[in-house]
Amino acid sequence: MKASAIAHSNIALIKYWGRSLDHDPDLNIPSNDSVSMTKYGLAHDVRLQTHTTIDFSDNYEEDTANLDGAVLTGRNMDRTLRVVDPLREFARVDSRFRMMSRNDFPTQAGLASSSSGFAALAIATVNALGIDFTKEEISKYARLGSGSAARSIHGGFVYWNKGDSHETSFAQQICGPNEFDMNAVIAIVHEGKKEVTSDVGHNLAHTSPFDAVRIKRSESQAKEIKKAILDHDFTRVGEIAEENCKYMHAVMMTSTPPLFYWIPETLRLIGSIQEMRKEGLECYFTIDAGPNVHCVSRPEDTYELRKTLDEIEGVIQTIPVEPARDSQAVKKHLF
């Protein structure tokens, strides 16, 4: 009972920040709908994806998991079990598992995302256990590992309906990777792990007085950006994404305790992106729970955008990406 999967990471255009207070926090039910682009690195050695193999067998005495050569323990192992245990129960399987996972991310770039990790884990587990699930059903189980992983099951542009239960909170594809023309360049200005993980941040969001406003706005922006994507309106997509990112960081900065993810280089990039836009290269920024900046543009501008970003003081590395295909099961096993 062995299966493998490759899943891509994603960048949120409408952010998930904060779990709904009305549900069990372990379910990762968000307070608002969110929208993302699933990413595929344009450089052959930086695809930004996770390859995972899982094997269930009575020969194993205990569950073990390994990520990039390190044995998973504590919180990381708990999150793995949150995905695997309910699926194992659903399939009525008692066997223990061995799991191995590899990230194709630049070492220490602060990018290693749990979105591709838990999406790959959910797809591989469902296949190893022989469960016949739709992508939407798999998305619910990926969500139990990390919220954003629910969106990484699909390629292209993705909408996560917040729902109000485990059964109703899952992601659906808005359109495939070739149906809306948008790329992104990631500008890395800080390497290494973030000090406060999203997991902790999700529990702090509601302490900000601006949280309710962000949730309300995000709900309408999610619907509006979906329409803009389907209308091929790049300008509108960029404008809404940038605005939504600012709302999230306003909530982060005004939580108790406050979370400041930006560093001086982040602000320098924001300024340069505004400047590029004035000069006719249309691009927009979005920033997750860290200082690195994603800059979205039309595909034909990717090369010039990257060249300009590379020259900005403090930029360590740039990574160009395009919309990815669906994450999926693969025949190649890691062991």
Ligand code: DP6
């Ligand atoms: C800021 O709980 O999915 O990226 O475990 O860090 O992957 P990680 O985070 P998760 O929260 C994601 C928060 C976000 C916005 C988003 O992706 O929607």
